[in-house]
Amino acid sequence: MISLTLHEIHPATILPQSLMGFNVYLSNGEGERPVKFLSSEKMVDETDYDQLRENANLKVFIDATSLAEYREYLVAHSSKWLTDERLPSRLRTALLLECLVAKWQSAFSSSSIDTTIDVAKEISERLVLSIEFLDVRIPDVIQALDMGIDLSRHSLRTAIYCGLLGNSVGYDGTVLNELCMGGLLHDIGKQSSGESFKSSGPENDRSMRAHPLFGFRRLCNSRNVTTTVLMMCYQHHENMDGSGFPVRLIGDEIHFGAKICAIVNRFDHLTSSENPRMAYTCGSAGRIMEQDRSNRFDQEIMKTWLKLLKSHLKNS
Amino acid sequence: MAKTVKESFEEQLKQIPLDFILPPRVREDLQRKGIGAAMHDDNRESPRFRTNGPAIFTWDSSPAAINSPRVARQVIVRDLSKTGIGILTSCQWFPEEVGKLQFAIGDMVVKIMRARRLGPRCFEIGARIIRYTRYQDSQR
Numbered sequence: 314m315i316s317l318t319l320h321e322i323h324p325a326t327i328l329p330q331s332l333m334g335f336n337v338y339l340s341n342g343e344g345e346r347p348v349k350f351l352s353s354e355k356m357v358d359e360t361d362y363d364q365l366r367e368n369a370n371l372k373v374f375i376d377a378t379s380l381a382e383y384r385e386y387l388v389a390h391s392s393k394w395l396t397d398e399r400l401p402s403r404l405r406t407a408l409l410l411e412c413l414v415a416k417w418q419s420a421f422s423s424s425s426i427d428t429t430i431d432v433a434k435e436i437s438e439r440l441v442l443s444i445e446f447l448d449v450r451i452p453d454v455i456q457a458l459d460m461g462i463d464l465s466r467h468s469l470r471t472a473i474y475c476g477l478l479g480n481s482v483g484y485d486g487t488v489l490n491e492l493c494m495g496g497l498l499h500d501i502g503k504q505s506s507g508e509s510f511k512s513s514g515p516e517n518d519r520s521m522r523a524h525p526l527f528g529f530r531r532l533c534n535s536r537n538v539t540t541t542v543l544m545m546c547y548q549h550h551e552n553m554d555g556s557g558f559p560v561r562l563i564g565d566e567i568h569f570g571a572k573i574c575a576i577v578n579r580f581d582h583l584t585s586s587e588n589p590r591m592a593y594t595c596g597s598a599g600r601i602m603e604q605d606r607s608n609r610f611d612q613e614i615m616k617t618w619l620k621l622l623k624s625h626l627k628n629s
Numbered sequence: 630m631a632k633t634v635k636e637s638f639e640e641q642l643k644q645i646p647l648d649f650i651l652p653p654r655v656r657e658d659l660q661r662k663g664i665g666a667a668m669h670d671d672n673r674e675s676p677r678f679r680t681n682g683p684a685i686f687t688w689d690s691s692p693a694a695i696n697s698p699r700v701a702r703q704v705i706v707r708d709l710s711k712t713g714i715g716i717l718t719s720c721q722w723f724p725e726e727v728g729k730l731q732f733a734i735g736d737m738v739v740k741i742m743r744a745r746r747l748g749p750r751c752f753e754i755g756a757r758i759i760r761y762t763r764y765q766d767s768q769r
Contacts, residue, residue: 526724529723530724530725532694533692533694533695533723533725534725535693535694538693540694540695543692543694559744560752561745561746562746563746
């Protein structure tokens, strides 16, 4: 007998008249052994679909080795489930991120910067649509992507926060797209330097301080990179009081995209950690940022961020 | 009688005045001579010699995403090494920008490597020398 490692999926992601391309297993409540429900070659017919919809106790699983195919299936049918209002927006956010994270992880570590930029452009378009049409909430993003501090997840979370904050500040359309893309690419200089940024030490500190410059060099000659995206990468460690790096700019010498990125970057560093128990909760991170009396961040944008965070915490 | 290169350079300097005020500590530092101390993040391959002289910078090219209009500027050359040059200027320049520095005795094509803010409207730019042309005596 072959034992399978099963991965639970949400029944609502199985859509009628779709070919799954992988086996689906069903269990009828807690403790019951899952049995094969749909084989990989079978189209989901209306009877199967009704059965899934009508029984709230059903649990649906796939073989863990089919996760990549499941993500492809989700991406291919995303226009259907993203607009399906029967699905809670929290779930739609989680599914969307599940689709995007694998794609972004492989693009982020690609040796071709053009591939990384093209995928970043595509993902930021999806993120903007989600921000505009889904009720994406900060705690849901953390829950969906709360797995360590790896750079690709950090940049995906930053991109969503940049989009949410940009939207709250009053930007839409193209600018929101640029903000999401800048969030995805802001740490691309860390990728190119080939250094680990987890430990401390003079060499690491030097690389850390150089990563905005490395990132700028990787991005600056691409036609798909706008000034906003480039400045988010180059200036996201600049502080309003001139204490940042690499240039030590002050106040309005810093691009607005970089001011937005700096705030959400700080928030993500507070709420994520290699050891999940060391990470602050959303609320604690908000309080730390609120009590920060340094003048590192743009105060107006910070107020908008804290207001947004409070409203998301209140409704979650 | 035709103007010498030096005369026309001086005339150009008058037309493009310096548009920044040096912070006091930078002004003091410019009075010093000799080899400059290496900074902790110094990437220069050869020792840098302190200098203090005017030059005119004109842009040749900027990265695709930097599209702000650029006009010629008078700058101060702060230090010079075999491969690089340090310039003081009034605005932020970006890495990978390429331009020409013109002096009384020659000109230099340089590529910007980094920028650092020293004070209000005062930036220090580090550039790599791509090509140096020294004018012939007859030109000078």
